[in-house]
Amino acid sequence: MLSHASLLDRSPAVAGGTPGRCASCGARGNALCASVDEAGLTALHALGRRRILPSGQVFNWAGDRNNHCAMLVDGMLKVTASTSDGREQIVELLFPGDFVGELFEEDATLTISALCETDLCAYPRIAFERTLEQHPRMERMLLHHALAALGDARARMLALGRRNARERIAGFLLDLVERTGRPAPGGGVRIAIPISRGETADYLGLTIETVSRQLSRLKAQGILAFAKGDRDCTVLREDRLHTILNPV
Amino acid sequence: MLSHASLLDRSPAVAGGTPGRCASCGARGNALCASVDEAGLTALHALGRRRILPSGQVFNWAGDRNNHCAMLVDGMLKVTASTSDGREQIVELLFPGDFVGELFEEDATLTISALCETDLCAYPRIAFERTLEQHPRMERMLLHHALAALGDARARMLALGRRNARERIAGFLLDLVERTGRPAPGGGVRIAIPISRGETADYLGLTIETVSRQLSRLKAQGILAFAKGDRDCTVLREDRLHTILNPV
DNA sequence: CGTATGGTTGAGCCTCCTCAAGCGCTGTGG
DNA sequence: CCACAGCGCTTGAGGAGGCTCAACCATACG
Numbered sequence: 001m002l003s004h005a006s007l008l009d010r011s012p013a014v015a016g017g018t019p020g021r022c023a024s025c026g027a028r029g030n031a032l033c034a035s036v037d038e039a040g041l042t043a044l045h046a047l048g049r050r051r052i053l054p055s056g057q058v059f060n061w062a063g064d065r066n067n068h069c070a071m072l073v074d075g076m077l078k079v080t081a082s083t084s085d086g087r088e089q090i091v092e093l094l095f096p097g098d099f100v101g102e103l104f105e106e107d108a109t110l111t112i113s114a115l116c117e118t119d120l121c122a123y124p125r126i127a128f129e130r131t132l133e134q135h136p137r138m139e140r141m142l143l144h145h146a147l148a149a150l151g152d153a154r155a156r157m158l159a160l161g162r163r164n165a166r167e168r169i170a171g172f173l174l175d176l177v178e179r180t181g182r183p184a185p186g187g188g189v190r191i192a193i194p195i196s197r198g199e200t201a202d203y204l205g206l207t208i209e210t211v212s213r214q215l216s217r218l219k220a221q222g223i224l225a226f227a228k229g230d231r232d233c234t235v236l237r238e239d240r241l242h243t244i245l246n247p248v
Numbered sequence: 249m250l251s252h253a254s255l256l257d258r259s260p261a262v263a264g265g266t267p268g269r270c271a272s273c274g275a276r277g278n279a280l281c282a283s284v285d286e287a288g289l290t291a292l293h294a295l296g297r298r299r300i301l302p303s304g305q306v307f308n309w310a311g312d313r314n315n316h317c318a319m320l321v322d323g324m325l326k327v328t329a330s331t332s333d334g335r336e337q338i339v340e341l342l343f344p345g346d347f348v349g350e351l352f353e354e355d356a357t358l359t360i361s362a363l364c365e366t367d368l369c370a371y372p373r374i375a376f377e378r379t380l381e382q383h384p385r386m387e388r389m390l391l392h393h394a395l396a397a398l399g400d401a402r403a404r405m406l407a408l409g410r411r412n413a414r415e416r417i418a419g420f421l422l423d424l425v426e427r428t429g430r431p432a433p434g435g436g437v438r439i440a441i442p443i444s445r446g447e448t449a450d451y452l453g454l455t456i457e458t459v460s461r462q463l464s465r466l467k468a469q470g471i472l473a474f475a476k477g478d479r480d481c482t483v484l485r486e487d488r489l490h491t492i493l494n495p496v
Numbered sequence: 497c498g499t500a501t502g503g504t505t506g507a508g509c510c511t512c513c514t515c516a517a518g519c520g521c522t523g524t525g526g
Numbered sequence: 527c528c529a530c531a532g533c534g535c536t537t538g539a540g541g542a543g544g545c546t547c548a549a550c551c552a553t554a555c556g
Contacts, residue, residue: 081406084494089409091402103395110402136384139391146394147351153401154339154358158329160408161337161453165544197503205409210544212504229503229552246332413512445535455513460536477520477535 021045025073025121032071032099032141040135047128048121053077058113059100059120066108069101069125075118076194080111080202090203092149093195099145103129115195160205168204169214170244173224177235184234193231269293273321273369280319280347280389288383295376296369301325306361307348307368314356317349317373323366324442328359328450338451340397341443347393351377363443408453416452417462418492421472425483432482441479 022033022045033041051070053059059077060068077094091110094100100120102108123131132139159168173191181189193200201211218224223240226233235241270281270293281289299318301307307325308316325342339358342348348368350356371379380387407416421439429437441448449459466472471488474481483489 079402081402083406083410083415085496087410089406091405102399104392105399109399133388136387139384139387140381143387143391143394144352146391146398150394150398150401151350151353151357153398153405154327154329156405157339157401157408158331158337160405162331162335167331207545208503209505209546213544216504248333456535457514457537458512461512464536 021048021050032097032138032145034097036135036138036141040131040138043131043135044123044128044138047123047131049123051120051122053114053118053120055114055116055118058111060108060110060112062108062111064108066102066105067125068122069099069103069128070120070122072096072098072100073119073121075120076115077112077118078115078195078199078203080113081109082111088202089205090199092152093203099142101125103132103142115199165204165206165210165214166217167245167247168206169211169218170241172200172204173218173235174238174241174245177238177241181235188225188234188236189238190232190234193233196231269296269298280345280386280393282345284383284386284389288379288386291379291383292371292376292386295371295379297371299368299370301362301366301368303362303364303366306359308356308358308360310356310359312356314350314353315373316370317347317351317376318368318370320344320346320348321367321369323368324363325360325366326363326443326447326451328361329357330359336450337453338447340400341451347390349373351380351390363447413452413454413458413462414465415493415495416454417459417466418489420448420452421466421483422486422489422493425486425489429483436473436482436484437486438480438482441481444479 022041025033033044036044048071050073053075059070060066062080062082072094074096077098077100078090079092079094080088081091082088093115094112100112102110103125132142159171163171176191176193177189180194181191184190195203197208197211200206201208204211215224215226219226221240223235223237224233225236270289273281281292284292296319298321301323307318308314310328310330320342322344325346325348326338327340327342328336329339330336341363342360348360350358351373380390407419411419424439424441425437428442429439432438443451445456445459448454449456452459463472463474467474469488471483471485472481473484
């Protein structure tokens, strides 16, 4: 699953061509890097270090100095905000090709950690920002990324502020269908819930128990099918998920 | 309060100097425009139309074509997301100097409306985006703006997903103190809640009644003082608001 | 085999929502 | 000038949705 980059690939950039590590990078196609010209890619390559983060390990703690950012090559990260007494809210989920980190901030306000073994291309934050200044096309891509993330965050604010548990679960499942759904053999759509019940709860602003109960209820109603405790499931009635999410 | 710009200021840009309308613009100091060079400002000026939005009027409806964006010169806007059955969530409040609109989107997903008489400098969206491409410094400013908005949105997601009513109110009041607080004559900090109870509820993901009750409770506890139904109030015990927001 | 982890399910409770009534202010029309 | 409607806000009573606490099950792992 993970690509076979060494932990510290320092192969020198090849002048005039796509640098070796980048050429073989799994994220080359859909990442920020995709629309960067050769010069920009070479500059990035000189800065970047390939790094593998074991499952559960954190990339950066809220409150620590914000020294690094990265491109996510393979795996998954969660970005969490916390209250002082330890309540957690997953503020974003990161997938291959996504930008990782908080730019232009001295100290990190969010904790970023790996949901599974995760492969990323890490840069010193300051140097990355300087490179950005010299490559307007990269800056433009990042602007697009930031605006997309902002749109996402706003949709989630609506869910967290105004939707009940059932609607949040329906919306979450529909997001998964849209992002990773594949037709199931016997009809319906197969999806894999990429995170645990607890993480789903932290993502949707609910508790583990409520998430579990709502999923069970969807199963009892024949809308969703899954083996007990399983993250692989198939959506049998996508239409009914839509009517749950959009009532009246 | 509002500046006296005509509804349609089409005075031609002055080559080599700050265009007349911009020079006298109240937002010139802290807006996107502030860090744009002469050439960029001239380009923007050629595009912009000064426009006054009466209180309550909408700048753009969710679902409509997304033809315009703007710089907020004076007044206040709210940006709302809605469910299909009419529940509303205020997703952002906009103040003078803020950028208004959704870039790079064919159709608007959010409704933007005026909370009071509001003065803005509106641009055709596509033309604005093209101008952006030619002025990397503007693009950089917008990136900063977008990242700041994203940071805000994430803090609000934590509040909406994980904080109770009392904590949300405390956080809201502390935000106002930080943004607009002025020392009160008899001690404490004077603030003006800039929106109605109903809008506060839509902003915090609560109901009008809960907002009202929580404010009354803070008053009864001597933390906050205000006349019945009044939006002007003084925070008597800022420290206690902090301990409400950050328990344990 | 015992423990740990993740998930499900149940019982009871609490916070916040819903519904309703009432207050004070403003603006309007008779 | 007063009556009245409308709006924003407050306050109360009751109910429901989701949280808390707890028990239990299945699987993985040492």
